[in-house]
Amino acid sequence: MIIIAGSATLQPEHREAGVTLGCEHSARSRSEPGCLSHRCYVDAEQPDRLHFFEQWQDMAAVQAHFAVPESVEFMARIRAMAV
Numbered sequence: 001m002i003i004i005a006g007s008a009t010l011q012p013e014h015r016e017a018g019v020t021l022g023c024e025h026s027a028r029s030r031s032e033p034g035c036l037s038h039r040c041y042v043d044a045e046q047p048d049r050l051h052f053f054e055q056w057q058d059m060a061a062v063q064a065h066f067a068v069p070e071s072v073e074f075m076a077r078i079r080a081m082a083v
Contacts, residue, residue: 001036002062004054007043014081015048021081022050025074029054032068034061048083
């Protein structure tokens with residue numbers, strides 16, 4: 001199993017849109033082959049910070065995930081919202 005933990009700190013004006021985008025990305029990712037778990041969390045102490053926790057069957061599934069056009073688009077969009 002491969003575990004990925006990541007985070008992004010959003011610009012305050014993009015918080016709501018970023019949370020929506022992160023949750024949509026996690027939901028879509030859970031439907032991919034080899035995805036065991038994919039969740040987006042809001043930090044209780046720093047509400048502009050999102051955390052992502054993912055579990056993948058193997059490295060091939062991770063590589064396929066990052067090659068999906070929707071994942072590439074998600075990364076670009078969340079970066080644009082981040083500080």
